[in-house]
Amino acid sequence: MKAIAPGKLILSGEHSVVYDRPAVAMAIDRSVVATIEDADDDQVSFDLPDIQEHDSFTMLALQDFKRRAQTNYRLFLDGKLGIRDVLYKPVDLFKFGFITLLDGLHRSLDSGIVIQLKSNLPVGSGLGSSAAAVLSELRAVGHYLRVDFKPEWAYEFSLESEKLQHGHPSGVDSYISLYGGCAAFEQGKARSVPLPRMKMYLVETGSPETTTGECVVNVKQRFENDKIWSDFESVTREVESAVRENNDALMRSLLRENHRLLCRIGVVPQKVQQFVADVEAAGGAAKICGAGSTKGERGGVVLVLADFMPSALAEKYGYTVSPVRGDPLGTRIV
Ligand SMILES: Nc1ncnc2c1ncn2[C@@H]1O[C@H](COP(=O)(O)OP(=O)(O)OP(=O)(O)O)[C@@H](O)[C@H]1O
Numbered sequence: 334m335k336a337i338a339p340g341k342l343i344l345s346g347e348h349s350v351v352y353d354r355p356a357v358a359m360a361i362d363r364s365v366v367a368t369i370e371d372a373d374d375d376q377v378s379f380d381l382p383d384i385q386e387h388d389s390f391t392m393l394a395l396q397d398f399k400r401r402a403q404t405n406y407r408l409f410l411d412g413k414l415g416i417r418d419v420l421y422k423p424v425d426l427f428k429f430g431f432i433t434l435l436d437g438l439h440r441s442l443d444s445g446i447v448i449q450l451k452s453n454l455p456v457g458s459g460l461g462s463s464a465a466a467v468l469s470e471l472r473a474v475g476h477y478l479r480v481d482f483k484p485e486w487a488y489e490f491s492l493e494s495e496k497l498q499h500g501h502p503s504g505v506d507s508y509i510s511l512y513g514g515c516a517a518f519e520q521g522k523a524r525s526v527p528l529p530r531m532k533m534y535l536v537e538t539g540s541p542e543t544t545t546g547e548c549v550v551n552v553k554q555r556f557e558n559d560k561i562w563s564d565f566e567s568v569t570r571e572v573e574s575a576v577r578e579n580n581d582a583l584m585r586s587l588l589r590e591n592h593r594l595l596c597r598i599g600v601v602p603q604k605v606q607q608f609v610a611d612v613e614a615a616g617g618a619a620k621i622c623g624a625g626s627t628k629g630e631r632g633g634v635v636l637v638l639a640d641f642m643p644s645a646l647a648e649k650y651g652y653t654v655s656p657v658r659g660d661p662l663g664t665r666i667v
């Protein structure tokens with residue numbers, strides 16, 4: 334039994350979407366696949382080959398873990414715990430997703446299962462790997478339990494897990510991964526936008542030193558009440574029009590403006606800024622997608638709009654580059 338959930342890239346509006354401004358984002362052709370198999374024991378096992386982790390738990394241990402994770406999240410909201418201390422290990426996210434789903438559906442398991450999650454999304458790099466991983470897990474477990482479960486429930490359950498990972502998620506990652514396609518997302522609701530037809534490339538600058546959760550908290554401390562979010566909003570609204578009109582030139586100029594705003598909130602490392610400057614000098618446009626980083630020199634994935642694949646430029650910086658396309662389908666059973 335297998336479910337697949339795509340990652341996402343934000344064309345405009347990361348961070349500002351946390352303050353109820355719009356974001357335009359699209360699902361992409363990189364994804365997480367969740368596979369469920371029956372186990373010989375009565376435990377719930379998580380097999381995470383991408384990070385070489387394998388752990389097994391009894392249902393009782395999972396219930397106990399859920400209570401502790403919820404307590405940690407409350408401590409985070411009260412300012413008594415950092416967001417990185419709410420969940421300790423990657424597997425915690427999937428333990429929480431699983432037990433929240435089971436409790437939410439008022440179901441139990443008759444025997445053990447093995448949940449495997451395998452991804453071709455770079456982890457923690459701005460492409461929504463955590464939301465896609467949890468959604469693939471939820472969809473696969475729901476199918477295994479033969480529950481005809483509504484997309485709204487998957488959205489709510491995945492947000493419960495994203496809160497523990499991100500602190501204050503806007504919901505855009507989960508929404509796009511769940512429904513696929515492209516959308517303008519605002520305050521938990523979305524308008525469908527056609528998938529962009531322009532040439533796009535993803536450049537991997539390395540996994541950021543700060544997690545998305547930490548980065549959002551850092552930005553919030555410095556800019557929560559800043560006027561800059563209105564500037565982000567204007568750019569994002571124009572990006573929506575540019576995508577609808579398939580206006581490549583407008584899109585590039587908006588991407589450049591967006592990049593400058595992201596630099597102002599301090600989430601684009603110096604080395605990445607230099608790379609973007611080189612892309613611009615060659616006639617393209619580029620910006621980080623996702624949270625970026627408030628520390629170190631790696632910024633996660635950078636989106637490039639250009640007539641050419643920027644392989645030589647990327648190589649100069651030790652980065653890798655590949656073309657990217659949209660995913661119209663979202664989370665599904667395969
Ligand atoms: N394939 C995977 N295997 C195991 N854990 C994963 C996998 N993909 C994602 N994760 C979990 O998700 C976390 C990364 O989530 P995070 O929200 O920081 O980044 P992201 O979702 O990739 O980027 P963003 O939210 O900025 O778009 C990892 O630390 C890990 O806990």
Ligand SMILES: C[C@@](O)(CCO)CC(=O)[O-]
Nearest residue numbers: 347348502503504623624
């Ligand atoms: C940085 C952010 O805007 C995007 C993460 O993919 C956080 C969020 O929307 O929850």
